Amino acid sequence: MPTENKTVDSILQLITEIKEYVILQKDYAKxxxxxxxxxxxxxxxxxxxxxxxxxxxxxxxxxxxxxxxEPLVGGLPTSLSIIAVISLLIMAFLAIFRKKIxxxxxxxxxxxxxxxxxxx
Numbered sequence: 001m002p003t004e005n006k007t008v009d010s011i012l013q014l015i016t017e018i019k020e021y022v023i024l025q026k027d028y029a030k031x032x033x034x035x036x037x038x039x040x041x042x043x044x045x046x047x048x049x050x051x052x053x054x055x056x057x058x059x060x061x062x063x064x065x066x067x068x069x070e071p072l073v074g075g076l077p078t079s080l081s082i083i084a085v086i087s088l089l090i091m092a093f094l095a096i097f098r099k100k101i102x103x104x105x106x107x108x109x110x111x112x113x114x115x116x117x118x119x120x
Contacts, residue, residue, distance in 0.1 A: 036113055043109070062087065 062083050069079035094101065 039113060040110075058090075 065086075066076070066079045066083050069082055070076050073079050073082065
């Protein structure tokens with residue numbers, strides 16, 4: 001009988017240890033998720049701020065270029081048209097190469113963030 005009692009105690013202790021292990025793994029997964037989401041959100045905010053500042057800067061540079069071109073092309077409407085064409089070309093370039101410029105780097109970043117082991 002004493003060996004049966006020891007076996008039952010061992011099994012109960014094993015079950016308790018397994019429950020504790022599962023709880024710890026769940027907590028670890030939560031912490032890792034929070035860490036990765038924090039990195040993701042902070043990176044997205046940084047990219048958004050840089051993009052907005054870049055757009056504003058590009059706007060002012062193109063607007064300044066309008067006044068630089070005005071005496072060279074013969075008037076404000078012509079220089080505005082040239083800048084509009086330049087803006088359309090930039091948008092077309094971004095649309096054509098969006099996979100190479102936007103999608104691939106974003107995919108690589110997300111794969112690196114979520115699929116690589118954080119212990120390395």
